[in-house]
Amino acid sequence: MKDPRVKSFGPITTAHLFDIVIDLEPRLEIGEGPLGRRILFGAAGGTFEGPKLHGEVLAGGGDWALFRPDGAMALDVRLTLRTHDGALVQMTYGGRWITPPELRADIADPVRRYQVDPNSYYFRTNPLFETGAKQYAWLNDIVCVGMGYLVEGGIAYKVAQVV
Template identity: 65%
Template sequence: MTDPRIKDVGEARTAHLFDIVVDLAEPLPIGPRVLFGAVGGTFDGPRLRGDVLPGGGDWAQFRPDGTMVLDVRLTLRTHDGALVHLSYGGRWVIPPDLREGVADRARRHEIDPARYYFRTTPLFETGSPDHAWLNNVVGVGSGYLVEGGIAYRVSEVL
């Protein structure tokens, strides 16, 4: 039986916000977590572009089932000099037959991203009046491995 209070609000729609590449340092194991430190990168989209600043990273936790639980904080500098704090959680589900390949830092970017589930939920914070609209954006991202780091296609949920 359907609850009569449920309303049809339509399906969530999205629009491309930007593509981002994050260059990563060597991983640092810290107890049950691994820090994947950000050392740079770039992002580019229809309304904003710029650089990923060094110093952030992913304080990831690996579960026994092969899932990586993401806890990421990055600082972005837009093309016009604004600073944006980007944070996101998410899940990267690595099937057992891919775990050895993912561990190979020299070749893991060759794995087809369609073979794993890598999704994020980006949120933004900025004091820039020109980019204040980001403070009200909820994002979704699809991640994949690239040489030297990770990348995401990030969309805004409309």
């Protein structure tokens, strides 16, 4: 029986915020710990482009990824964005990258990984933002979702604001 407190108020909708490409440094193997294998994928730079903002990804952030024993990857990302007009924006997100076992060899292959269809794996994130820049203060109050995929030299995401 449906709980009478549950309300119907329409579907969850999104609006495109930006596309981002993050160039990565060579990975640092932190090693096997109590929760799984930790690897740092350091950000070397990159770009982002959307209808309301665009600019560059600054070097120095990264993903302190955790590879769980079941093969899933848990993301823990911190990045700094610089908009085209010089504002700094902190972008943080967690997420999950679930690669089916039959695709793991292709994803691990340095050549074939870019040929794997991103629709064949689950790579989702939940970006949040923080900034002191008045013109981008609206970013402090939104929640986003992202879909990730591999690109040569790094990683990319399509990021949408939940409206």
